[in-house]
Amino acid sequence: MKLAIMQPYFLPYLGYFQLINAVDEFVIYDDIEYTKKGWINRNRLLSCQGEMLVTLPLRKGSDYLKVNQRYLADSWVKDRVKLNNRIRNWYIKAPYFESIEPIINQILFAPCVNLFDFIYNSLIHLLRYLQIQTPLIRSSTLDFDSSLKGEGKVLAICELQSASEYLNPQGGVELYDKASFTRCGVDLQFLNCLPYEYEQFSPPFTPFLSIVDVLMFNDLATVKLMLNEQYSIK
Template sequence: MRVAIMQPYFLPYIGYFKLISQVDTFVVYDDVNFIKRGWINRNNILVNEKAFLFTVPLKLASQNKLINEIEIDINSIWKDSLLKTIQLSYAKAPFFEEVYPIIEEIVGFKEKNISKFIIYSLKRICDFLDIKTNILISSEIRKNNDLKGQEKIIEICQKLGATEYLNASGGKDLYEQNEFLNKNICLKFIGSSSITYSQFKNTFIPYLSIIDVMMFNSSKSIVEFLNSDNL
């Protein structure tokens, strides 16, 4: 069985969903420390032909807290602001009418916990893209939470009966192949090559949120991107 484990990112780039689509079980790694200025609560969309960073405001966020202990600042008007920005930026995109209601549903989801909020969004996008991968939550898996880094990843894999662990290519420096092989787990990495598609008339800007991919591509085309083999 092939397993992947990643921290929850809000509406991440297509590579995140490619990782989900390539495994049997995907674990949302929500019981590790929050990282400020990371991609947990922010990403980029296309605004005026440039990458625009949007952020989900958080309440008392700290790197001393676990991701699943962080709450969204419900007093902020960020939801209306983000939806308005998306609507103005993508209204003329070819798949706006199909995609915008999904994004509106995701952003409007009434949940204060950032981890649960993101997990809902990931599952909703997976439904749209017909990704059938089993999605589990790390904090709900019984394990030794005193373990850190690679050791904790390996234990989760063992608990799930994994024979392969798949990670993004950016994690190559984090893991030792032999440590996984010693536990009868094959460590593999997914390629990081970008996809290209038409974005209005501007020069293509890669690695934007999945929002951008969905606005400019049919679900069938996105599935083809996800299924391209570059392990």
């Protein structure tokens, strides 16, 4: 059984979905501490002027709150209309805008105000479009020692889920000891998202943007090829 574990991200890049597509179960950390530095509530999209950062506004709260304890700001009711209009203005001339705009609307105008619930809902909509059926599991629903950190936590979840193989993005090579996984009967593998260029508005190509950019410029058949072929496992 192949397993992957990741933090929740807002409209993540293609590699995130390649990882989900490559495993039998995908665990999302919803009960980890929210960090301001990272991509939990922000991502990059593309306009005719270049890449643009988009951010989900959050209510003020303690720096020690977990992701599932954070909430979208009260201003989100108005902010989501502005964000929807920005995305529409940026991508209205993209070849697959009409196919993807309804999904963006479903995501942005969902009734979720909890940060994790909002991100989880957005992933469900995107996975449905991509025809990926890998089950998503919230880490808070799993019965393991929550005081564990890093590699210890990952191994505990692998044992709990009877995983024989654990896949992690290539960026985590320095985080884990392959021998430790082997001793626990788990084959540690790393997925490397290979460079994949497609035609955007104009060159040069801007890589590693949100999956939204990929979907705006490529039909579903092409994206499914990316999901299945454009990565290597080491």
